Amino acid sequence: MDLDKLVHQPTRLELFAYLYRRGESSFTDLREDLDLTEGNLSSHLQRMEDAGAVEVNKEFVDKRPRTTAVLTDDGEELFEEHVQQLESLIDALDDE
């Protein structure tokens, strides 16, 4: 079983799951809901963006900068594959 470290890293696994569930989310919501520091969240999102798994958008709303993140199709696929691997590991526990 080859668990993809991009997805499997604990904080990123939560990020993938959060974005997978909620779709496009603001940086602030991600930071608050997942209880992350700004630096930590930025570095993980950068890593995910570099891998093509997430798209980060920056825009001005009412003259204030707003950053959002959304999984790309590849990101969703990567996460779904990862969940299947975790599910097969868990299901196999009942085999013995």
Add this chain to the structure above:
Amino acid sequence: MDLDKLVHQPTRLELFAYLYRRGESSFTDLREDLDLTEGNLSSHLQRMEDAGAVEVNKEFVDKRPRTTAVLTDDGEELFEEHVQQLESLIDALDDE
């Protein structure tokens, strides 16, 4: 969600699952079935033993050294908690 890195690291997650399913297992079986190098397996088992999650036994069988590993009660409990956390993350995907 606080995923325990001792269990969550990809190779160790497979080790925990293998030992959880099969009980006491030989070093050779672990190495072959999980396709690990001797050094890699030894270092992960050492880390797990140091944390009290696994017991490593060394004995002579027909004058040949034989090493086995078995999860301790703490190790089983740690793994079960981890599986529950992964399951709740996966189940929550259907909530939105």
